[in-house]
Amino acid sequence: KTAAEQSPLSADLAELQCHFTWELERSRELLFSTRDRLEDLLPDESNPWRGHIYNLLGFLQTQLGHSDEALSPFSSASEALRGPALLVNYSDLAWLHHKRGEPDRSQDYLQRVKELSREYPTGRDQLLPEVYAEKAWTQMEVCRNNGLAARLFQKALEEEEEQVEWHSAHVLALCYAQNKSSDLLEQLTHASERDPENLLLRVAYMELCARSGQEVVPEAEALAAKVLQRPDRMHRHMKPLLQLYRRAVSVQAAVDLATKALDKRPDSRFLKACLAMCYMWRIHQRAPVSQELIKNAAALLREVISLYPDSCFRTEIDLANVYAQYNHSLADAKLLYSELLRRDLEPWPKQKLYNSYAKFLHFQMKDWHTSMQYHLRAAEIPVKSCSRSNSIEALQKIKTRRVCDPRLRAQVNDFLLRTPKI
Structure with missing residues (x-):
């Protein structure tokens, strides 16, 4: 088709509410790291955001130039989502086929968007609550804009106040945005009572308590035992739990917990990365560190780099710094830095x-x-x-x-x- 014939399609696409219109442009390094982090979450079939994870993965693959690979996660999102929650998915697919040079397929999905919009109408300048919620969750995952996410979740809850996972995500966004509300602990408690399986709420609650000097070690240890009992859900909860351990228990306790988790799932690249993170915390402490620990950290970092080839930049810097502290490895540190500087x-x-x-x-x-x-x-x-x-x-x-x-x-x-x- 001519450019004139394609312009109405472009105008219609620009009006859609989806990942391609939410101004989510990030560096390729951050796109890769977000993609890899989301892929690590997929084995947890209990994750209430599973459909949204697939949508975001499809978008990330498209932005990285992998439009063929994007078809699979978008299709998985279509299967996981229902009703008005499909609006973002259909809009994303309209954009994907437009970028692939398939205007007819793009028009097909635009038609589906219009049909859904007629079935679930909204007021002028208003979005469906499902769209507000997905946009909010995406802001948390990609942009770390937790303040905006909290406001968007609030808009979603004004229309659908009974959505438990939205309530939980709203309170977490407020917490992550370091909201100074005096009743934040109360909100976390209330949200946790409504959503008892969401251990992120308990971790966030204990993190706030620890910051104010309260004793949380027994509860943190009990929560860690619960997480270790569900290896299929560890990827969702382990990193914030380790960060809590670092603050409220000790760095060595975090190392021990990450080691136990990896023993439960020895094939998990995510848990290997978590243990490597804990090793780096221990190395950066002022307390003396054994050469044996530094050697183990270097070996694990090299393995993590091989497991995350597209998003390992920060891990490579960690490895160079570990080499710098390891006997007889200063030359390795200089070599790795010289390779990084040439990129x-x-x-x-x-x-x-x-x-x-x-x-x-x-x-x-x-x-x-x-x-x-x-x-x-x-x-x-x-x-x-x-x-x-x-x-x-x-x-x-x-x-x-x-x-x-x-x-x-x-x-x-x-x-x-x-x-x-x-």
């Missing part, structure tokens, strides 16, 4: 790499001058992140050093003068 990276990964490499140069190689150059490179990338903040803090300390290359000092001072304080 064509997007701004955020590049910033993360420069910041990490700058610290490696400073603490392991004792090359303060080159370290500052890489902190400057990291800070000059205009992406707001912890890495950038850390590099700017390092650069600000240059003013207190008497020994410094005048040219580097001038570059740093110029950068700091034109950079707003963060």
Whole structure:
């Protein structure tokens, strides 16, 4: 068809409410990591968001240029969802076939969207509650915009207040957004009573209690025992539970819990990644670490990298830093960093790499001058992140050093003068 004939189709697609119109553009590294994380959740058939997971996976595959692979998860979403919950799925499929150059198939799904919209009408400028809920859940999963997610869940609940999983997700979004509401603990308790199988609510409740200095160790241990009894659901609950253990019990207890979980499901790449995360927490503690633990961590990190080949960037940086602390492996750390520095990276990964490499140069190689150059490179990338903040803090300390290359000092001072304080 000519461009003129296709323009009405494009206009209709632009009006749809779905992943392709929700401005979810992210870096490829984050798209890959989100895709892999969602794939790890699929074995849990009890997950109430299973249909939405398939929808989001289809979108992610499309954005990554894998439109053929996107057909399968979108079809699985069509099978898992019912009634008005299919509206986003049909809209996504209309977009998918449009991107695949299949206008007739795209029109077929547009027609299904129109039929569903007539069957489940809404007021002007209003969305179906199912659409609000899926959009909210997607904001939590992709953008980590928990404040927006909470507002969208609230809109969904105004229409369908009896949806238990929406209530639970709404309260979790408020919690993750660090809502300062005085009744947040009460909301978590009430939501947990309505949704007793949602252990994320209990973990969030205990996390808030731990932050306020309350004793939660016995309850955390009881919850961990419950999670270990259901290996099929571990992927949904293990990471937040380990983070709770890190705060409220101890890092070593988190290592032990992750080890027990992996013993239950030794083929799980997700649980291997969880144990590697706990090893890194232990290594970053100020307490002495044995070379045996560092060796085990390095071996596990290498395995995790092989299991997540498309989303292993941060794990590779962890491995380089572990090599830097392992006897006789400084050369391995330098080699891995040199390989990472040669890659064509997007701004955020590049910033993360420069910041990490700058610290490696400073603490392991004792090359303060080159370290500052890489902190400057990291800070000059205009992406707001912890890495950038850390590099700017390092650069600000240059003013207190008497020994410094005048040219580097001038570059740093110029950068700091034109950079707003963060």
